[in-house]
Amino acid sequence: MTLRLSGAVHRAFTGRPPAPADPFLVRIYSDMAELYGTAFDQERFEHANRNTFTDMARVLLDALPPLTDPVDLVVVASAVPDFDPRQSAVSYLTDALPGTPVAFTLSDQGDAAPYTALRLAGQYATEGRTKQALITVVDQTTVPANPGPPRQGTDARDGAAALLLSAEGPGAPAGVRQYGGLTPEDAHALLREALPGGLSALLLGGGLDPERVTVPSGVAVEPASAEFPCSGVWGLLADRLPHFAGQRRPVVLADFVPQGTGEAKAGELSFCVVDFGSTRA
Structure with missing residues (x-):
């Protein structure tokens, strides 16, 4: 079976309303910075966008057409990890989507991650293990453990795309x-x-x-x-x-x-x- 692009959306996300940084996360990143001999910039963290992968995945699902057929595979691809380790976008998507999809994340490949996700989805389909797949691609600027500016620039928004793949579609x-x-x-x-x-x-x-x-x-x-x-x-x-x-x-x-x-x-x-x-x- 050949997977086809049956839907695609992209959304940009600005910062959340001002709110105190979560003390739990402040402690995590303070300890991490000390461990690796660097500095945690709490002020920057206070003013960061702080959109989790789960926040963005929820908006992407709302933007896609309603999904009624089972989703067999979910992949979350990103160049950087989610800043909040307590949340799991793949767990959220597994619960929110119809069916019982296999779900995993792809990272540590930089901007090549979405291509690897597509390649793996194609292999799953070739083996008859996937009839419908959802790939999400996430850009997140909140990297508090790194004292340098985000690679997108200090005023960049977060962003995410969703690619819905099935037997029917325009491409x-x-x-x-x-x-x-x-x-x-x-x-x-x-x-x-x-x-x-x-x-x-x-x-x-x-x-x-x-x-x-x-x-x-x-x-x-x-x-x-x-x-x-x-x-x-x-x-x-x-x-x-x-x-x-x-x-x-x-x-x-x-x-x-x-x-x-x-x-x-x-x-x-x-x-x-x-x-x-x-x-x-």
Whole structure:
């Protein structure tokens, strides 16, 4: 069975109303900072967005069409862990969704995590273990144990995307590829060579420069906002899903996760071809 993209949403989240920081979390991060010889910035924590993965997953579910058929697989993909270890988005989703889904999280892969999630969902479907899957991709700026600014910038919002996959839908994210050990130049060259014919749009995440990827005339190249480094390209896909479905041409999403700095440092290229050419709805 081939999983198809039957729904997609993306939402941005601003900070919560001002409230004192949870004393339990303050103690956790104070102890953690001391253990690792750094400093806990409680003032920054007081003013952080503090949207948990569960908070964002709840909003995403409300934004999707009502789900009545059983969901077999749930994956929460993120570049950073949830700042509140007492909450579990996968546990919430398991309870909130119909069926008894297998559920797990993917992290420690940076912005490559959503691509790995799609690849795993496809494997589950190939083995006949999944007819409907939900993948959530989360960007969270509240990282209180790190005294440096969030990588998105100090005023960035949190963000999250949901991808609903089933047998029916306007597009099939069938071509997921991931390559490690690439320099930025190698990554751009490999992406150029891998672009399919008849391409409609190329959606680029962090680490990729639109000027370094040559595409045929008429192909839209759209960089995702740096505000959402993990969920950005999936947000572009969600926002333009009806347009892409109407064009019935392939769309490519890509991210490059550098490991270190400079052109000589290796990193990981992930890209996904979403085929809108054989629509089933």
